[in-house]
Amino acid sequence: MAFLEIENLHKSFGANTALHHFDMKIERGEFITFLGPSGCGKTTVLRMIAGFETPTRGIIRLDNKDVTHLRTRQRKVGMVFQSYALFPNMTVADNIGFGLKITHRPQAEIKKRVEEMLQLIKLPHLGERYPWQLSGGQQQRVALARALAGKPQVLLLDEPLSALDAKIRISLRQDIRALQRELGITSIFVTHDQEEALSISDRIVVMNEGRVEQIGSPSEIYNYPRTRFVASFVGTLNILAGHVIDPKTGKMAVDGQELTTTQELPADDAGKKRMLALRPEAIVLEPAAPGRNTLNATVEEVNFLGAVVRIRTRVKDAVISLDVFNDPNRGLPERGQPVSLGFSHENLLVLEEGGA
Structure with missing residues (x-):
């Protein structure tokens, strides 16, 4: 049994559907990121897990308990907002201890927990300051400490x-x-920033238009995307737009040049058009060795980016x-120069049909 289970979660606002059939199991201690555009x-x-929104249908279970319709304060969750949401008329210490105070914890317990939180966020001497006296990064640390003070699940x-x-941002995310x-x-982090994720x-969890596109480790999401989105x-x-020549052997064609993928293709894909994906860093500027792919192309642009040089080439329509x-110590190709692009069979990805 997973620690947090989300089953067939669906949310509509009037005639507009914001979420379609969201399913996920999250283990205790996992750090999960929801990634996608606005x-x-x-x-x-996130708001339905917190209890700020009620699902149109679906179930949320936390530690084997159905919390779908419980109030936020009954769920033992802590939340950190984009806007900090600190009380400007309270000190840092009072902000951190606010949640403990409204649940009527003893004053001595609150003071001890606040001191622990200040140490944890590395601001032990700023308890008597007010939010406006802190930097943005320090304010977000205080918001984090406040969310953790009540020992949420x-x-x-x-x-x-x-x-x-x-x-x-880089320092604080670390x-x-x-x-x-x-x-x-157990933590769930929402962002539209792929580098953060x-x-x-x-x-x-990569999301698009209220649906889950793919769930996987960072390596899986980056190296083996399933959909075009x-x-x-x-x-x-x-x-790249390709055509399947032989599904059994993974033979494809891109603008008349034959390539091979290691992905399994359906037997009835012969002759079908499929979209292919290839990362820029997977390509070398030289003919591929035996057992690898080669595409003949022409250089269109060479962009110097410091440590990296990005070269844009064209293969007919691609x-x-x-x-x-x-x-x-190594020369760069000139615009208009014919070149050979080499890459492995494994790096040529066939995307799922219907991917956005």
Whole structure:
């Protein structure tokens, strides 16, 4: 039995459906990220887990208990919001202890827990300050401490880093992950930032238009996207139109050039058009060795990006980009130059039919 189970969750607002048939099992201590564009339903799921929204249908079980229709305060969840949501007229210590105070915990217990939380978020000497006296990163740490003060079973984080600048975001997301591991708390993190999702998650749920596109580890989501939406939303990707020559051997054709994939294809796919995906970093600028794929192309553009050089090439109707490391001792191709693009059979991905 999973620690948190979400079964056939569905949410409609009048005639608009925000979430379709969401199913997931989350183990105790997992760090899960809901990833997707604005309006994809990820925050709607989070709010239903927290008890701020009621599902149109479906079941939410926490530690083998049906909490679908329980109030938020009965669920033992902590939530961190994008906007911090700190009380401006309260000190940092009072903000952290607020949830404990309204549940009528003894004053000595509240004081001890607040001190523990201040140590945990590395702000032990700022308890008497007010939120307006703190930086954005410090305010979000206080919001995190407040969510953890009541020892929740699940920690929910709704785009908690989106209001911060890039450098602080990177530092704070690392701190959040370190705290989560230290406490062993089951956590769900919502973001539209693919780098955040890939860097801190045990598993990622990629969502689009109220539906789950794919669930998997960061490596699975990045390296083996199942649909066109996942492939294009997570990382830079080349999308190619191919035709199946021989499903049994994985033979494909792209603009008349034969390629091979290691993916299993349905027997009746012969002659069908299928969309193919290929990561820029999987391609080398040289003819492939035996047992690998080669595409003949023409260079359209060379973009110097510092440590990496991105080269854009064309194969008739298809544009293919590849990334190479900047090596001052190695020359770069010129625009209009014919080149050979080499890549492994495993790196040529056939996307599921019907992927958005």
